[in-house]
Amino acid sequence: MNNFAHYAAQARRPGLVVEPGHLPSICDNCDSRDISVCSAIDSHELHRLAAAAVVTQIEPGRCFIAEGEPADNFYNITSGTAKIYKLLPDGRRQITGFATRGDFLGLAVSQNYAFSAEAIESLRYCRFSRQGLRTVLSDFPEMERRLLTVASNELVAAQEQMLLLGRKTARERLASFLLSLALKQGDCPHQSGVRVHLPMTRGDIADYLGLTIETVSRNFTRLKNEGLIALQSTDAVTLNDRDGLVQLAEGYCSE
Amino acid sequence: MNNFAHYAAQARRPGLVVEPGHLPSICDNCDSRDISVCSAIDSHELHRLAAAAVVTQIEPGRCFIAEGEPADNFYNITSGTAKIYKLLPDGRRQITGFATRGDFLGLAVSQNYAFSAEAIESLRYCRFSRQGLRTVLSDFPEMERRLLTVASNELVAAQEQMLLLGRKTARERLASFLLSLALKQGDCPHQSGVRVHLPMTRGDIADYLGLTIETVSRNFTRLKNEGLIALQSTDAVTLNDRDGLVQLAEGYCSE
DNA sequence: CGGGTAGTTGATGGTCATCAAGGGGGGTGG
DNA sequence: CCACCCCCCTTGATGACCATCAACTACCCG
Numbered sequence: 001m002n003n004f005a006h007y008a009a010q011a012r013r014p015g016l017v018v019e020p021g022h023l024p025s026i027c028d029n030c031d032s033r034d035i036s037v038c039s040a041i042d043s044h045e046l047h048r049l050a051a052a053a054v055v056t057q058i059e060p061g062r063c064f065i066a067e068g069e070p071a072d073n074f075y076n077i078t079s080g081t082a083k084i085y086k087l088l089p090d091g092r093r094q095i096t097g098f099a100t101r102g103d104f105l106g107l108a109v110s111q112n113y114a115f116s117a118e119a120i121e122s123l124r125y126c127r128f129s130r131q132g133l134r135t136v137l138s139d140f141p142e143m144e145r146r147l148l149t150v151a152s153n154e155l156v157a158a159q160e161q162m163l164l165l166g167r168k169t170a171r172e173r174l175a176s177f178l179l180s181l182a183l184k185q186g187d188c189p190h191q192s193g194v195r196v197h198l199p200m201t202r203g204d205i206a207d208y209l210g211l212t213i214e215t216v217s218r219n220f221t222r223l224k225n226e227g228l229i230a231l232q233s234t235d236a237v238t239l240n241d242r243d244g245l246v247q248l249a250e251g252y253c254s255e
Numbered sequence: 256m257n258n259f260a261h262y263a264a265q266a267r268r269p270g271l272v273v274e275p276g277h278l279p280s281i282c283d284n285c286d287s288r289d290i291s292v293c294s295a296i297d298s299h300e301l302h303r304l305a306a307a308a309v310v311t312q313i314e315p316g317r318c319f320i321a322e323g324e325p326a327d328n329f330y331n332i333t334s335g336t337a338k339i340y341k342l343l344p345d346g347r348r349q350i351t352g353f354a355t356r357g358d359f360l361g362l363a364v365s366q367n368y369a370f371s372a373e374a375i376e377s378l379r380y381c382r383f384s385r386q387g388l389r390t391v392l393s394d395f396p397e398m399e400r401r402l403l404t405v406a407s408n409e410l411v412a413a414q415e416q417m418l419l420l421g422r423k424t425a426r427e428r429l430a431s432f433l434l435s436l437a438l439k440q441g442d443c444p445h446q447s448g449v450r451v452h453l454p455m456t457r458g459d460i461a462d463y464l465g466l467t468i469e470t471v472s473r474n475f476t477r478l479k480n481e482g483l484i485a486l487q488s489t490d491a492v493t494l495n496d497r498d499g500l501v502q503l504a505e506g507y508c509s510e
Numbered sequence: 511c512g513g514g515t516a517g518t519t520g521a522t523g524g525t526c527a528t529c530a531a532g533g534g535g536g537g538t539g540g
Numbered sequence: 541c542c543a544c545c546c547c548c549c550t551t552g553a554t555g556a557c558c559a560t561c562a563a564c565t566a567c568c569c570g
Binding site for chain 2: 547551
């Protein structure tokens with residue numbers, strides 16, 4: 001139950017959010033607009049969106065949403081990766097998701113954030129104040145519809161993750177994780193030999209899958225020895241046997 | 256890994272949905288309108304909502320949403336309780352939530368349902384066709400806003416459940432479950448001596464908490480022996496020491 | 511070259527799953 | 541009305557999977 005010693009270093013990092021470089025708020029040139037909720041807005045009206053957004057870049061390890069803090073802002077990730085997590089008072093951590101390009105964070109109804117978020121790669125996002133977003137949403141009802149779609153999809157993903165956490169073995173969890181990463185990184189399903197990038201550490205993967213670092217590492221090794229995957233480095237994996245991994249992730253394989 | 260023998264009986268039940276008694280679609284007299292998304296609609300316009308809804312009552316054990324089937328309908332529960340779950344091919348089951356009065360089901364973006372739903376108490380709901388709901392939503396944008404609020408709240412709950420499944424002990428899970436039930440059943444927080452009704456079986460609780468029947472049962476006994484709860488019957492619990500349970504659920508207590 | 515961090519591998523133990531048997535309550539049929 | 545049965549639940553004995561503890565390697569950067 002005390003598998004949190006390795007968080008000590010990170011925990012010491014400043015929890016407070018300071019945002020250094022404010023880049024120009026030019027939605028027109030945003031390279032992730034086509035995949036984000038902003039695509040609901042016509043390009044000739046983009047300036048109204050841009051007026052409400054503050055574009056910011058932060059570095060890995062920087063926490064930009066802290067659980068329990070007032071939910072004053074909404075974030076639309078435009079590049080990089082962040083981990084979303086919740087903590088227990090004794091330090092146990094559960095990562096509930098990884099947010100990347102196009103993801104939206106902070107749709108809290110309550111006054112305070114229910115989770116924390118920290119960059120794991122150099123991260124860029126558009127930030128909206130609560131009021132600013134409200135204005136944008138009332139100006140562009142279509143965007144609200146998009147948000148509902150996004151939220152629905154996230155609920156489906158959350159249910160899938162509950163199935164993983166509640167009922168899958170360590171091996172099945174890792175296989176599911178690698179497949180979902182591959183899907184997110186946008187390659188065609190069922191294709192083998194696909195290269196997947198792992199921006200997160202073993203510790204992050206463990207906290208996402210409800211396991212320990214050691215168990216994650218052991219199962220990486222095992223999948224490798226069985227030929228299902230190959231490890232170019234600690235953060236680059238090749239899915240050699242896609243179908244085998246799918247079978248595994250669905251729980252068909254007994255061992 | 257084979258903790259699913261006890262599902263055999265339920266699995267044999269018909270998966271197909273047949274809806275017996277169509278009750279009159281009178282939203283005006285609906286006693287759960289004030290707490291559901293429908294409250295977004297003015298009472299003098301309720302007839303337009305009623306026109307799109309089919310009110311139905313089904314009995315315990317009846318499955319009304321089946322994972323993988325075309326997501327043709329949306330359901331608004333008005334009374335009773337249903338369990339929402341996902342299955343692995345070998346029968347392992349994860350219950351992702353219990354839906355009660357006021358809850359909304361079937362907000363699928365994809366063509367097919369991502370989960371199944373089955374009544375565990377006599378259940379009444381309003382059913383909307385996909386098209387019917389679309390009409391209602393375009394007529395009443397305020398209702399769409401409500402749906403977004405509901406979805407956001409469910410996302411928060413889902414994250415909480417992931418924390419439970421990934422990082423809490425069996426004891427902590429059960430304590431958390433009892434407290435969340437008490438909250439749902441609408442009593443004031445922190446009050447001790449509250450009576451909670453458990454409409455679901457031990458098997459359902461186990462599948463919700465990612466445990467087995469036996470572990471759930473053992474931990475009920477243990478909480479009882481420690482005086483934290485009292486069991487009037489298998490489906491009625493009294494929370495004797497609310498604060499103790501909260502401490503436990505948050506992981507403060509080591510044993 | 512040295513220190514620190516991340517990852518791997520091994521040995522051991524604990525929590526919970528599995529296997530097994532017994533108890534209790536509600537409903538049906540005799 | 542009682543007996544029986546069935547299902548659900550409880551309790552006990554054993555075992556497996558994964559966590560924990562510990563040592564070691566690889567790699568990065570100063």
